[in-house]
Amino acid sequence: MLNYIWLFFILSALIIGAFTGRTEAVIQSAFDSASSAVSLAIGLIGIMAFWLGIMKIAEESMLINIVSKLVKPIAVKIFPEVPSDHPAIGAMVMNMAANILGLGNAATPLGIKAMEELEKLNKNKGIATNAMCTFLAINTAGLQLVPIMIIGVLKENNYTNPTKIIGMTLFAGIVALIIAIIICKILEKLPAFKPNNIESEVGNV
Amino acid sequence: MFKELIDCFSLLAIPFILTIILLHAAFKKVKVYETFIIGAKEGFEVAVRIIPYLVAILVAIGMFRASGAIDLISIYLKPVLDLIGMPVETLPLAIVKPLSGSGSFAIMSSIIEAHPKDSFIGWLSATMAGSTETTFYVLAVYFGSVGIYKVRHAVIAGLITDIAGILASLFICRLLL
Numbered sequence: 001m002l003n004y005i006w007l008f009f010i011l012s013a014l015i016i017g018a019f020t021g022r023t024e025a026v027i028q029s030a031f032d033s034a035s036s037a038v039s040l041a042i043g044l045i046g047i048m049a050f051w052l053g054i055m056k057i058a059e060e061s062m063l064i065n066i067v068s069k070l071v072k073p074i075a076v077k078i079f080p081e082v083p084s085d086h087p088a089i090g091a092m093v094m095n096m097a098a099n100i101l102g103l104g105n106a107a108t109p110l111g112i113k114a115m116e117e118l119e120k121l122n123k124n125k126g127i128a129t130n131a132m133c134t135f136l137a138i139n140t141a142g143l144q145l146v147p148i149m150i151i152g153v154l155k156e157n158n159y160t161n162p163t164k165i166i167g168m169t170l171f172a173g174i175v176a177l178i179i180a181i182i183i184c185k186i187l188e189k190l191p192a193f194k195p196n197n198i199e200s201e202v203g204n205v
Numbered sequence: 206m207f208k209e210l211i212d213c214f215s216l217l218a219i220p221f222i223l224t225i226i227l228l229h230a231a232f233k234k235v236k237v238y239e240t241f242i243i244g245a246k247e248g249f250e251v252a253v254r255i256i257p258y259l260v261a262i263l264v265a266i267g268m269f270r271a272s273g274a275i276d277l278i279s280i281y282l283k284p285v286l287d288l289i290g291m292p293v294e295t296l297p298l299a300i301v302k303p304l305s306g307s308g309s310f311a312i313m314s315s316i317i318e319a320h321p322k323d324s325f326i327g328w329l330s331a332t333m334a335g336s337t338e339t340t341f342y343v344l345a346v347y348f349g350s351v352g353i354y355k356v357r358h359a360v361i362a363g364l365i366t367d368i369a370g371i372l373a374s375l376f377i378c379r380l381l382l
Contacts, residue, residue: 002356006265013268020273033267037259041252049248054226056244057237061230094222099338101218111343112251112350119351127355128348133362136347140303140363141370142338150335153314158322165331168377172336175373180366187358195357 044108051109055091064090078138078181079131081121088117092135102144111139127195130188137180143173251350258349262341266304275300291375292326298333303340303367310334329378337370 017026058064068075068089075082075089082088091114098107114135122129128136147169154162187193230237269275279296286293294316302309313334317327340363348356 001360002354005360006261009265009269012274013272016274016277017272022271022273025271026268029267029271030264033263034260037263038256041256041259045249045252048252049245052247052251053241053245054223057230057235057240058226060240061226061233061235063226063229103218106219108346109248111347115347115351126353128353128357128359132348132353133357133359136343136359137362137366139343139347140338140340140366142336144335147335149310150313150331153317154331157317157327159327160323165335168328168332168374168381169335171377172332172370172373176337176366176370179369180362183365184358184362187362190358193358
């Protein structure tokens with residue numbers, strides 16, 4: 001899947017760029033993006049180390065398991081493959097809470113922690129599990145209580161009552177969240193997306 | 206009033222979480238310092254591990270955006286937009302949103318600045334920008350951190366989620382404005 005998307009992005013960029021006379025800009029953008037990807041990752045190290053350290057403490061003290069138990073009734077429905085008292089659930093809940101509160105730089109390390117826990121349950125290394133895909137889709141819904149940056153822009157442009165945006169983004173975010181969960185439940189059952197059917201390709205990567 | 210409450214809540218969330226985690230650990234007699242170090246060590250490894258994934262995704266997206274492909278897509282999608290009543294000005298935002306967080310924020314700001322205050326297009330862009338997350342960034346970072354390269358239905362599910370967020374934004378803006 002990602003093979004085709006990646007190929008599509010790069011080839012269409014090269015072809016369209018040639019037609020629109022932007023080849024130089026396309027190539028320059030490739031180099032710039034590569035550098036900024038590295039600075040982005042390096043920039044994450046500190047905050048990542050901090051939150052992964054804190055999360056290790058929460059894991060060691062079994063606090064994550066307690067959080068997992070609290071959301072058991074919902075978690076078993078959305079992530080049926082994950083044992084309900086598994087630390088993965090606790091980590092996912094904390095990631096979602098951080099997203100909803102708009103704590104962006106805490107959300108990423110917590111999400112990575114959740115992915116590491118989910119990976120422990122993964123039997124086919126290198127291939128995403130159902131729970132991982134659902135977790136990713138939930139994250140892309142980007143449900144957020146208060147979009148502070150956006151309110152800032154609206155305020156700057158003298159919009160009347162900029163906080164009105166809270167209700168609107170909340171509505172759209174909840175719709176996206178529900179669709180994300182439903183669509184994952186449907187797609188994961190399709191033969192084309194079964195992990196066994198793509199396993200044979202792994203050797204080629 | 207509501208906003209002050211939310212702001213206060215957001216401000217207190219992290220200190221609250223830290224206090225709970227540390228007090229609980231102390232109560233359970235966890236060796237907090239050693240344990241923190243063990244966890245923190247992973248931070249560096251994870252950041253380095255996601256680099257190849259981030260480079261692959263961000264390069265592809267960077268090239269795609271620089272080529273002017275998005276303008277081209279906008280032209281072809283215009284009939285569809287007219288059908289659902291979505292202003293064509295907001296389309297670049299909808300397309301860039303799953304690809305780049307900083308890019309879509311910049312587009313949203315420029316749309317809002319280019320249109321009169323309280324305009325439908327302005328409110329719609331703000332709602333769209335606030336309701337979905339950058340799918341490909343999340344994909345690269347989260348799946349990269351555990352070495353997943355066969356993503357199965359994750360991309361499609363993420364993109365459908367993005368479309369759902371955009372349509373829901375359009376719906377709520379039409380309803381309220």
